[in-house]
Amino acid sequence: MVVIFVPKEPAPGETRVAAIPETVKGMLKLGQQVQIERGAGVPAGFQDSDFQAAGATLVDAAAIASADIVLAVNAPPPDRVKAMKAGAILICSLTPTSRLDTVVAARDAKVTSMALELMPRITRAQKMDILSSQATCSGYQAVLLAAVHLPKMFPLMMTAAGTLTPARVLILGVGVAGLQAISTAKKLGAVVEANDIRPACREQVESLGGKFVDTGTPPNAETKGGYATEVQAEFLKKQREILTNHIAQADVLITTAQVPGKKAPVLVTAEMRKAMKPGSVIVDMAAATGGNVEGTVAGQVTDLDGVTVIGDTNLASRKANDASRMFARNILAMFPEFMGKDGKLNINLEQEIQTAVIVTHDGKVRHEPTAAALAAKGA
Numbered sequence: 001m002v003v004i005f006v007p008k009e010p011a012p013g014e015t016r017v018a019a020i021p022e023t024v025k026g027m028l029k030l031g032q033q034v035q036i037e038r039g040a041g042v043p044a045g046f047q048d049s050d051f052q053a054a055g056a057t058l059v060d061a062a063a064i065a066s067a068d069i070v071l072a073v074n075a076p077p078p079d080r081v082k083a084m085k086a087g088a089i090l091i092c093s094l095t096p097t098s099r100l101d102t103v104v105a106a107r108d109a110k111v112t113s114m115a116l117e118l119m120p121r122i123t124r125a126q127k128m129d130i131l132s133s134q135a136t137c138s139g140y141q142a143v144l145l146a147a148v149h150l151p152k153m154f155p156l157m158m159t160a161a162g163t164l165t166p167a168r169v170l171i172l173g174v175g176v177a178g179l180q181a182i183s184t185a186k187k188l189g190a191v192v193e194a195n196d197i198r199p200a201c202r203e204q205v206e207s208l209g210g211k212f213v214d215t216g217t218p219p220n221a222e223t224k225g226g227y228a229t230e231v232q233a234e235f236l237k238k239q240r241e242i243l244t245n246h247i248a249q250a251d252v253l254i255t256t257a258q259v260p261g262k263k264a265p266v267l268v269t270a271e272m273r274k275a276m277k278p279g280s281v282i283v284d285m286a287a288a289t290g291g292n293v294e295g296t297v298a299g300q301v302t303d304l305d306g307v308t309v310i311g312d313t314n315l316a317s318r319k320a321n322d323a324s325r326m327f328a329r330n331i332l333a334m335f336p337e338f339m340g341k342d343g344k345l346n347i348n349l350e351q352e353i354q355t356a357v358i359v360t361h362d363g364k365v366r367h368e369p370t371a372a373a374l375a376a377k378g379a
Contacts, residue, residue, distance in 0.1 A: 002032045002343060005059070005067035008040040011074055015043035015320035016327060018071040018092070021054035023328040028055045030335060031343035035059045035067065044320035068345065071331055073324075078105035086110040089338070089345065091331060093117050093130060096359045096370040097261055103370055104379055106360040112347060114338075114357040116330065117260070118367070125353055127333040132176045133326035138315035139180030139256070142283040143169075145315075146252040147188060149281045149301075149308045155189020166191050170213070170246055172267050172292065173256030174201040177285055181254050182208045193246060197239070213246055215239040236265065240272060248275035253282045255292035261369055263290040270294045270304075278306030287311035 004027055006019040017040050019027075024034045034056040038048055048058055064070055065083045072092035078101045081090065086109060094115035096103050106113040116130045126132075147154055150167060157164040169185040171178050174196035185192045186209045194205045195213040202212040218235040247253055247268065253276070258264050264286035273282070273293060284296040295304050296311045303309075316323040337353045340346045347361065348354055359367040365374060 002068045002339075002345060003035060003066060004032050004069045004071060005035045005063050006037065006040055006071050007061060007064060007076065007080070008037045009073050010077060010080075013314060013317060014074060015317045016073045016324045017041040017044050017046060017320075018073050018324075018328060018331060019051075019056075020044075020046055020325055020328045021050045021056075022325070023332040024051060024054040024056045026332045027335070030339065032069075033057070035063050037061055037063070041324070044324040046321075046324070073327060075099045075102045078102050081105040081111060081113075082109050084109055084111050088112070089114065089347075091116065091334070094359055096367055097373050100370070100374055100377065100379065103359060103365060103374070107363060107365050110363045111360060112358060112362075113360045114354075115359050115367070116334075116357065118357045118359075119334075120353065120356045122352070128330050128337075128353075130327055130330045133330055134316040134323060135175060135177035135256075136180050136326070137319040137323040138285060139177035140184050141315040141318045142177070142254050142256075142285055142312075143181050143184040143188065143252075145310055145312065146254065146281045146283050149310065150252060151279045152251065153189075154185070167251040168193070168249055169252040169254065170194070170250040171210075171254045171256065172196075172243070173258075173285075174198070174205055175256060177256045178254075179204060179208065181256070182210045185252075186210065190252070193250075195239075195243060195246075197235075213243065215242045236267070240267070240269065243267070244272050244275060247272050248277075250276065251280055253280070253293075254285065255282070256285045257292050258286045258289055264292050266290075266292060266294055268293040273307060273309075274305050276307050280307045282307060282309045284309060284311050285315065288313035 027034050036051045036056045038058050069089045075092055075094045082105050088111050090111050090113045096115055119125050119128050154167045156166040167190045169190040169192045171181050171194040174194050182192050192210040193213050194210045199217050205212045284291045284293045286292045287296050287298045296309055298311045299313050301310050365371040
């Protein structure tokens with residue numbers, strides 16, 4: 001019988017959990033034993049008693065040493081990975097190129113690590129896509145944060161004291177997070193504009209009631225998997241020129257542009273930001289990877305020339321209950337990819353999804369960008 005362990009997330013401010021009572025039941029149906037660290041689900045609203053009722057066993061953190069599979073939201077610290085037994089599987093959002101210490105620990109401990117954020121964008125893997133599920137929560141939360149900090153209300157209001165004009169919201173980057181932000185801002189009554197370098201996004205923006213701001217399309221604007229690509233400085237300059245007028249008119253600016261495995265592109269310079277009205281709000285959803293806005297401070301809310309700039313690095317965690325539900329369901333949907341009908345683990349490096357997500361296996365780093373980063377450091 002395979003033993004699955006779900007730890008309490010150690011990172012400060014992380015309130016999500018990698019399994020919920022519903023998915024515990026799903027894992028038990030596969031013939032597995034599920035162990036939950038005491039208190040792991042409490043910040044997300046799932047009590048220990050809920051997990052026990054679902055059939056899980058409550059354990060302490062030391063149980064990681066005997067687990068066959070460890071499910072986590074974020075990459076555990078190296079010392080916890082070193083405690084895992086050889087041949088065990090770690091499944092989490094690993095961000096391997098920025099967590100090389102954890103990758104080295106997994107390699108040396110002969111732990112098979114799977115990075116959920118590397119899931120390929122194919123139809124079969126849609127239900128396993130944590131980037132999309134967590135971006136849904138983040139896009140929603142970004143608008144709510146902006147509404148709280150903005151010193152005016154979002155909707156048009158006809159009152160006895162006169163008419164209150166609606167807030168103007170500009171969203172840069174129309175992936176899942178951007179689309180959710182458009183939808184949420186429209187529901188709150190704002191006038192919404194949005195921009196993306198991918199031409200297919202126009203129809204998506206307009207279908208949600210937003211106005212598409214066209215800044216042109218660079219060559220190879222997106223990867224085969226549907227992700228935005230890194231663009232050249234010349235195009236960025238042209239894009240900034242067009243966007244400056246729209247930014248100046250916006251009460252709220254939400255930026256979402258990120259390139260997997262690379263520093264976020266700077267879309268908004270300090271000069272562009274200074275064009276915004278005092279009291280305006282920026283939510284930089286790329287703060288964790290460098291920020292789309294010049295001057296953003298990761299993890300902080302700052303006042304820059306009268307504009308409130310929010311650099312929250314874990315927006316999904318602010319909606320921990322639903323974020324955990326989706327994250328846990330993404331993981332459960334992935335189980336058939338590496339587990340046979342007999343309940344036994346089946347690592348197959350030729351299988352499409354496993355090939356994409358496996359970072360370390362059998363003492364080797366198999367993810368080429370991570371291997372190159374380690375080689376550059378001589379690790």
